[in-house]
Amino acid sequence: EAGVAQSPRYKIIEKRQSVAFWCNPISGHATLYWYQQILGQGPKLLIQFQNNGVVDDSQLPKDRFSAERLKGVDSTLKIQPAKLEDSAVYLCASSLGSAGPKNIQYFGAGTRLSVL
Amino acid sequence: AQKITQTQPGMFVQEKEAVTLDCTYDTSDQSYGLFWYKQPSSGEMIFLIYQGSYDEQNATEGRYSLNFQKARKSANLVISASQLGDSAMYFCAMRGNQAGTALIFGKGTTLSVSS
Numbered sequence: 219e220a221g222v223a224q225s226p227r228y229k230i231i232e233k234r235q236s237v238a239f240w241c242n243p244i245s246g247h248a249t250l251y252w253y254q255q256i257l258g259q260g261p262k263l264l265i266q267f268q269n270n271g272v273v274d275d276s277q278l279p280k281d282r283f284s285a286e287r288l289k290g291v292d293s294t295l296k297i298q299p300a301k302l303e304d305s306a307v308y309l310c311a312s313s314l315g316s317a318g319p320k321n322i323q324y325f326g327a328g329t330r331l332s333v334l
Numbered sequence: 335a336q337k338i339t340q341t342q343p344g345m346f347v348q349e350k351e352a353v354t355l356d357c358t359y360d361t362s363d364q365s366y367g368l369f370w371y372k373q374p375s376s377g378e379m380i381f382l383i384y385q386g387s388y389d390e391q392n393a394t395e396g397r398y399s400l401n402f403q404k405a406r407k408s409a410n411l412v413i414s415a416s417q418l419g420d421s422a423m424y425f426c427a428m429r430g431n432q433a434g435t436a437l438i439f440g441k442g443t444t445l446s447v448s449s
Binding site for chain 1: 338367369371376377378379380381384386425427429436437439440441442
């Protein structure tokens, strides 16, 4: 079974530029998550989708971050314009559903973003 | 609010030794799940083990076991017979019962295994 795919693996941009990340979840997984992991910290949720609807985007800085999940499969996360503090690893995860405590999330390899 | 605390920034162990990584949590939920993930230097988060709050037995998965003490709100990961490939960052995480609740992660513990 293929895992969660993310691209690109690495991205270097200058501040005020825009950047987009792509995620393809595990086949059949209805729920998709984007996390931000700053160096030395645990991941923090940015946005959660259930199929193609947003379940939780309370931690998403909406003035510069946007995300979509068209057709309930692939997702893209965009930052425009980027700030220095956006330098982090952006992890995508997926799970079969969203209800219940045993809802194992499987992660992709992440995109490491450096903003100069 | 839910919170995960991992107090050990780094742990050092020799091959074949057992190691315990500490995790304490705080939640007002009655039903919740606890997870451990491994993050090698390559960056991906690898799911290791799950423990439900109502599970009576401690979870085990191969060389990984979870020492769950509900009254003390602790969920320590025990790795038996450490291997060089176990060197990585380890994160404890929890999730409540409600749909839409995300994983809350601790800050992680770096495990270094030497030969």
